[in-house]
Every structure is written in structure tokens, then in C-alpha cells.
Amino acid sequence: xxxxxxxxxxxxxxxxxxxxxxxxxxxxxxxxxxxxxxxxxxxxxxxxxxxxxxxxxxxxxxxxxxxxxxxxxxxxxxxxxxxxxxxxxxxxxxxxxxxxxxxxxxxxxxxxxxxxxxxxxxxxxxxxxxxxxxxxxxxxxxxxxxxxxxxxxxxxxxxxxxxxxxxxxxxxxxxxxxxxxxxxxxxxxxxxxxxxxxxxxxxxxxxxxxxxxxxxxxxxxxxxxxxxxxxxxxxxxxxxxxxxxxxxxxxxxxxxxxxxxxxxxxxxxxxxxxxxxxxxxxxxxxxxxxxxxxxxxxxxxxxxxxxxxxxxxxxxxxxxxxxxxxxxxxxxxxxxxxxxxxxxxxxxxxxxxxxxxxxxxxxxxxxxxxxxxxxxxxxxxxxxxxxxxxxxxxxxxxxxxxxxxxxxxxxxxxxxxxxxxxxxxxxxx
Ligand code: UDX
Numbered sequence: 183x184x185x186x187x188x189x190x191x192x193x194x195x196x197x198x199x200x201x202x203x204x205x206x207x208x209x210x211x212x213x214x215x216x217x218x219x220x221x222x223x224x225x226x227x228x229x230x231x232x233x234x235x236x237x238x239x240x241x242x243x244x245x246x247x248x249x250x251x252x253x254x255x256x257x258x259x260x261x262x263x264x265x266x267x268x269x270x271x272x273x274x275x276x277x278x279x280x281x282x283x284x285x286x287x288x289x290x291x292x293x294x295x296x297x298x299x300x301x302x303x304x305x306x307x308x309x310x311x312x313x314x315x316x317x318x319x320x321x322x323x324x325x326x327x328x329x330x331x332x333x334x335x336x337x338x339x340x341x342x343x344x345x346x347x348x349x350x351x352x353x354x355x356x357x358x359x360x361x362x363x364x365x366x367x368x369x370x371x372x373x374x375x376x377x378x379x380x381x382x383x384x385x386x387x388x389x390x391x392x393x394x395x396x397x398x399x400x401x402x403x404x405x406x407x408x409x410x411x412x413x414x415x416x417x418x419x420x421x422x423x424x425x426x427x428x429x430x431x432x433x434x435x436x437x438x439x440x441x442x443x444x445x446x447x448x449x450x451x452x453x454x455x456x457x458x459x460x461x462x463x464x465x466x467x468x469x470x471x472x473x474x475x476x477x478x479x480x481x482x483x484x485x486x487x488x489x490x491x492x493x494x495x496x497x498x499x500x501x502x503x504x505x506x507x508x509x510x511x512x513x514x515x516x517x518x519x520x521x522x523x524x525x526x527x528x529x530x531x532x533x534x535x536x537x538x539x540x541x542x543x544x545x546x547x548x549x550x551x552x553x554x555x556x557x558x559x560x561x562x563x564x565x566x567x568x569x570x571x572x573x574x575x576x577x578x579x580x581x582x583x584x585x586x587x588x589x590x591x592x593x594x595x596x597x598x599x600x601x602x603x604x605x606x607x608x609x610x611x
Pocket of ligand 1: 332333334335336337389392396429430431432433434435436437438439440441442500501
């Protein structure tokens with residue numbers, strides 16, 4: 183089986199490696215020459231624990247190659263579309279990369295193809311992809327377009343790829359659905375075979391629901407602060423009820439990443455387009471946007487004027503085990519602190535400050551100790567293990583003022599207080 187994976191970003195690279203590991207001959211195609219060169223040398227273009235050895239293994243075994251040659255469409259019967267689908271300014275999804283790929287497939291097609299959409303796309307996109315392919319065909323050749331959304335979590339790609347909670351396949355025909363199902367035969371998990379529009383909706387509905395869980399807890403955390411209750415214990419007590427579940431109840435400075443913010447916005451935009459009120463989701467976004475400001479209010483209340491204060495930022499990435507900074511709450515915190523004239527010292531085990539944030543008032547340090555030295559406050563923005571399990575006892579004397587703002591509610595408040603820190607979480611005590 184020859185499979186072409188178009189787009190070698192996070193989803194594309196992981197999908198290509200998974201399909202190769204499951205026994206297919208896979209080619210990863212990307213127009214970005216730099217990316218392809220790096221992949222051809224067995225090096226990932228993003229940080230993801232455990233994925234690079236699999237990439238190298240599959241390349242050495244001859245199951246996986248990479249190319250920039252757009253003509254590759256012709257040599258493959260199955261084509262996965264894994265290109266980016268960023269937000270437009272108005273929150274709707276920019277499908278221009280998907281469209282370009284679809285049109286190229288149409289132009290080059292000289293034998294029947296099975297096209298699989300892995301990119302996260304709004305309900306209704308599969309129909310448009312079919313039309314885009316058809317419009318560019320030189321002569322009519324049969325093809326199928328199947329929706330197969332991806333549910334990988336960054337930082338957990340290897341585990342999630344081989345142990346998904348479910349596989350969703352949306353197809354107009356039973357035969358094409360079965361063909362996609364067969365590719366994942368070796369993976370044991372529930373499979374939902376449905377129509378493409380439903381498959382597309384399942385992906386959006388899932389991400390929006392998880393985002394809603396987080397915003398719900400974040401809003402409750404503010405109330406917990408008022409009534410002097412720990413939102414973490416509330417979450418624990420709630421989580422034992424299997425109807426609620428334990429996951430995604432962690433309050434903090436809000437969700438970020440390449441998926442939740444974009445997908446919730448896209449769903450809201452679809453609702454607006456179709457005159458359907460999605461009031462709960464609007465609130466989900468509002469709470470998320472104001473959550474870091476809520477933490478900032480605490481910082482200002484405790485520190486007073488921020489001008490000239492040295493503030494240590496622990497963690498830049500939107501979550502641990504990734505170098506991804508897309509919509510990372512840490513960046514919003516940093517911007518606001520800079521506006522107030524604070525002097526920032528930042529640390530992240532993997533992620534680097536983006537170029538547009540490199541100012542003289544903000545310095546990156548290679549070690550946590552150097553970052554904390556002389557700081558008037560610490561703000562934890564990402565719950566990397568190095569911070570959660572860090573040596574807070576030996577770090578205490580490094581600080582000029584012992585204020586710790588735990589933006590992820592992951593530090594042991596009692597212990598930190600006993601070490602002389604002034605601890606503030608978000609509804610955590
Ligand atoms: C998410 C979905 O989980 C995944 O199924 C989908 O394919 C892509 O989007 P990802 O963005 O990698 O995955 O990260 P996830 O672990 O879901 O976390 C998203 C954000 O929510 C992070 O910023 C995280 O810090 C935050 N979060 C998560 C919370 O604030 N509280 C929680 O309880 C859980």
C-alpha cells in the first residue's frame with residue numbers, strides 16, 4: 183500500500199510515522215524544503231518525546247521517505263491531507279492550504295484515489311474538497327474523500343497514535359470507509375463509521391467540550407478564591423463521578439495550543455454563519471481570555487507597581503512536553519507584564535522565546551536557578567516536571583521577594599508556605 187501524507191507538521195509527521203509502522207509504504211510531502219531536508223536527515227521539526235526514534239526506525243526500514251516533489255500524487259493510491267487550517271481574523275477557518283492540496287490532487291490525478299482528510303476542518307469541508315478536486319480534473323476519474331479526524335495530544339503523540347480512544351471515519355460510501363478502517367486494523371479501539379459531516383462535527387464537538395470543561399473549572403476557581411475553598415479538592419471530589427470524569431478539571435491560566443482556541447472559534451463562527459446561538463461556547467472563550475488577567479490582578483495586588491520589578495516566568499509552552507507556543511497563556515502574561523514595565527527573566531526546558539518578543543527587558547536563562555536569582559516574584563505558567571518537582575527549598579534564598587504565583591495549581595501550597603513563600607494559586611490553597 184502506497185500512502186502519500188501531504189503536510190509534515192505535527193499531525194502529518196505523526197500520521198506518516200504511524201502508517202509506516204502499521205506496514206504501509208509512506209511518503210511525506212511538504213513544499214517547505216527546509217522541513218523536508220531535516221526530516222530526510224531523520225530529525226523532527228518540532229519537539230515530541232519518543233517520536234524521533236520511530237521516525238528514524240521507519241526510514242531505515244525503508245517504509246518512510248520524504249519529498250518536496252508535488253508530482254508524488256500520481257504514484258500513490260491513498261492520500262492523507264494533513265496541512266494546517268489556521269484561524270482567519272474573524273475566527274473562521276482558513277482552508278486555503280486544504281484547497282490548494284485538493285486542487286493539485288485533481289490536476290494530477292490519472293488513476294482512482296482515496297483522499298483522507300486528517301486536518302481539522304469545519305463540518306461541510308469534505309463536500310468542498312470533493313468539489314475542488316473535481317473542478318480541476320482533466321478527465322473524470324473516480325475518487326473518494328473520507329474524513330478521519332485526528333485526536334492526538336501534543337506531548338503524547340506516540341502513545342495517542344498507537345492507543346487512540348476511538349477512530350472516527352466519515353465516508354459517503356461503505357467501501358471507502360472500510361478501506362480507511364483497514365489501514366488501522368492493527369489498532370484496537372472503538373471505531374465510529376459515519377458520514378463525513380458528522381465525523382467533522384465529532385472532532386469540533388470534542389475539542390469544544392474539553393475547552394468548556396476547563397473554562398467551567400476556571401470560572402469556579404474564581405468563586406473558590408472568594409469562599410476560601412480549594413478548587414483542586416472540588417475537582418477531585420467531582421471527578422470520582424464517572425459521569426463527570428477526572429480529566430480536564432484542572433483550573434489554571436487557561437487553555438492554549440494549536441487546537442482548542444482555534445476550534446472553538448471556528449465552531450462559533452459556523453454558528454454565527456448559520457444563525458445558531460452557541461452561548462455556552464462564547465462564555466468558554468471569554469473565561470479563557472480573561473483567566474490570565476485574573477492571575478495578573480493577583481500579581482498587581484501583591485506586588486503593587488510592577489515597573490522595574492524582576493519577575494521570573496517559569497514555562498513558555500502552552501503545556502509541558504512540547505515546544506509549541508501557539509496561543510500559550512505565558513505569552514499573554516509576558517506581554518501584560520512588559521506593558522507595566524516589569525523586567526522579565528524567563529525559563530522553559532524546551533521552548534524558546536519567539537523573535538517578536540526579544541526585548542532588552544526580557545531575558546532567557548538556561549537554568550531555573552539563574553532565572554530565579556534576584557526575582558521579586560515567580561509566575562509558573564507551564565507545569566513542567568522540573569518546576570513541579572523542583573527544589574523549592576534551595577530556591578527560596580535566590581529570590582529577593584518570595585512571591586510565587588502558580589498559574590497551573592500544581593505546586594504544593596502548604597509546603598511552599600512552610601518554606602516561607604507567599605503562595606497564590608488560582609482557586610488553589
Ligand atoms: C488537544 C486535544 O486534547 C486533542 O485531542 C486534539 O487532537 C488537539 O487538541 P493538545 O492541544 O495537544 O490536544 O493539548 P491538551 O492536553 O488537550 O491541552 C490543551 C490546553 O488545555 C493546554 O493549554 C492545557 O494546559 C490546558 N488544560 C488541559 C487545562 O488548562 N486544564 C486541564 O484540566 C487540561
